[in-house]
Amino acid sequence: MRENIQTASPAVVIVGSGHAGVGVAAGLRSRGWEGRIVLIDAEGQLPYERPPLSKDLLVPGAPAEPVPMRKESWFESRGIERVHGTAASIDRGRREVRLADGRALHYVKLILATGSTPRRLTVPGADLDGVLMLKTLPDARRLAAELAPSSDTAQDAARHVVVIGAGYIGLEVAAAAAKHGCRVTVLEFQDRVMSRVTSEPVSRFFEGLHGRAGTEFRFGAAVTALEGTRSPDGAGRVEWVVTADGARHRADVVVAGIGVIPEQGLAADAGLEASDGILVDAGGRTSDPDIYAAGDATRFASLYDGASQRLECIQNARAQAEAIAADITGQAPPAPEVPWFWTVQHGVRLQTAGVRHPDDDVLLRGDPANGKFSVIYLRGGRVAAVDTVGSLADFNAGKKLVAQRATIDPSLAADPSLPLDQAIAPLEPAAL
Ligand SMILES: Cc1cc2nc3c(=O)[nH]c(=O)nc-3n(C[C@H](O)[C@H](O)[C@H](O)COP(=O)(O)OP(=O)(O)OC[C@H]3O[C@@H](n4cnc5c(N)ncnc54)[C@H](O)[C@@H]3O)c2cc1C
Numbered sequence: 001m002r003e004n005i006q007t008a009s010p011a012v013v014i015v016g017s018g019h020a021g022v023g024v025a026a027g028l029r030s031r032g033w034e035g036r037i038v039l040i041d042a043e044g045q046l047p048y049e050r051p052p053l054s055k056d057l058l059v060p061g062a063p064a065e066p067v068p069m070r071k072e073s074w075f076e077s078r079g080i081e082r083v084h085g086t087a088a089s090i091d092r093g094r095r096e097v098r099l100a101d102g103r104a105l106h107y108v109k110l111i112l113a114t115g116s117t118p119r120r121l122t123v124p125g126a127d128l129d130g131v132l133m134l135k136t137l138p139d140a141r142r143l144a145a146e147l148a149p150s151s152d153t154a155q156d157a158a159r160h161v162v163v164i165g166a167g168y169i170g171l172e173v174a175a176a177a178a179k180h181g182c183r184v185t186v187l188e189f190q191d192r193v194m195s196r197v198t199s200e201p202v203s204r205f206f207e208g209l210h211g212r213a214g215t216e217f218r219f220g221a222a223v224t225a226l227e228g229t230r231s232p233d234g235a236g237r238v239e240w241v242v243t244a245d246g247a248r249h250r251a252d253v254v255v256a257g258i259g260v261i262p263e264q265g266l267a268a269d270a271g272l273e274a275s276d277g278i279l280v281d282a283g284g285r286t287s288d289p290d291i292y293a294a295g296d297a298t299r300f301a302s303l304y305d306g307a308s309q310r311l312e313c314i315q316n317a318r319a320q321a322e323a324i325a326a327d328i329t330g331q332a333p334p335a336p337e338v339p340w341f342w343t344v345q346h347g348v349r350l351q352t353a354g355v356r357h358p359d360d361d362v363l364l365r366g367d368p369a370n371g372k373f374s375v376i377y378l379r380g381g382r383v384a385a386v387d388t389v390g391s392l393a394d395f396n397a398g399k400k401l402v403a404q405r406a407t408i409d410p411s412l413a414a415d416p417s418l419p420l421d422q423a424i425a426p427l428e429p430a431a432l
Pocket of ligand 1: 018312
């Protein structure tokens, strides 16, 4: 990594080398941008894919190294300068980004791709050893070491892992812990898993999958404290998780997967519009014409219905990055994409196209008992989102139906023997 950076020569400066930041750099070069590109990142290592952290790097026999987004030679051959450092402030008047170590970089365009940070537990005892979160490679390595059996088999037999939060990451961690033979309890405030992002049939299917692997769920569980025996200097290791109903859950390791907070501090301090996310338009533009933002850090209007949203997924980070690269190079914006996401738990893949709302009508296609089914979400009679379990064909068709805001014939769509895109139906005349 290049450290003797030229600080005065103007560049497109990108803060954050996650999927959004690297995506902007790649998009600029592929679109013919010949000027300098400087990628600043606090993590200080070759940018890597985050999804495998919770899917592949935690399981028994996991690879030791992460999957790099691009090779070192890719950055070098494209003249993309990588700088290890933390951007601490932006001087919009001087068009400078100042790093925490005092270096300042002049920019012609600035991209904030600062991502998100896991929400921290704030209950008493959250500072105890053995209470972990998962965002970075070091987090994954720490967690993998905690889950892997030690040579003391008696201790392993008693190893209890409590996962707080039954969202994607919590459940992926729960699956990995179960594979290590840990005794896993998932505590969830809501009444089912992944309730924020999916519907009841999908939740119950995944609950069953985890349950059959030995994982126990406690729904409606509000964590009030973590307890452990502390030494006189205050240090100690977690032993119990206490919930509001007075229950105490044995814990050798606690993993909190309770959502993320957009990293908007730099933008907000510089006076850019930000409110639970840096506000951007469809081109990734902030309220300053020379500053863009992309990825988990942003909030923007849904292309589907205009609703203000944040999307924490690779697809969104990459799509916004492409839009920014097109805007900076003066090219036509890329065609809008339907957001999509996936998770893998106990080897079963859930793929989602579009963004479901809790009040959407729900249409079940196929039988969850067969391990292959889809759920279609209808808003105002049109396909707004599709969840698919074990069906790539439905996922691909679902993306198209969401993009077209298609109306479908429910009885045809519910029949899994027919291709999903054959269920498209004309709108009822009254609705036109
Ligand atoms: C364990 C895990 C599993 C996931 N699985 C999936 C999945 O299966 N599918 C999917 O679609 N999405 C998944 N996601 C979400 C996905 O990884 C994110 O949506 C995506 O990484 C967002 O990219 P980003 O570039 O916006 O942010 P990030 O990947 O968070 O990168 C932001 C980078 O900015 C750096 N940074 C922040 N502030 C500063 C600063 N001031 N100075 C310098 N650097 C800074 C950070 O260090 C970080 O490296 C997963 C996330 C995690 C954590």
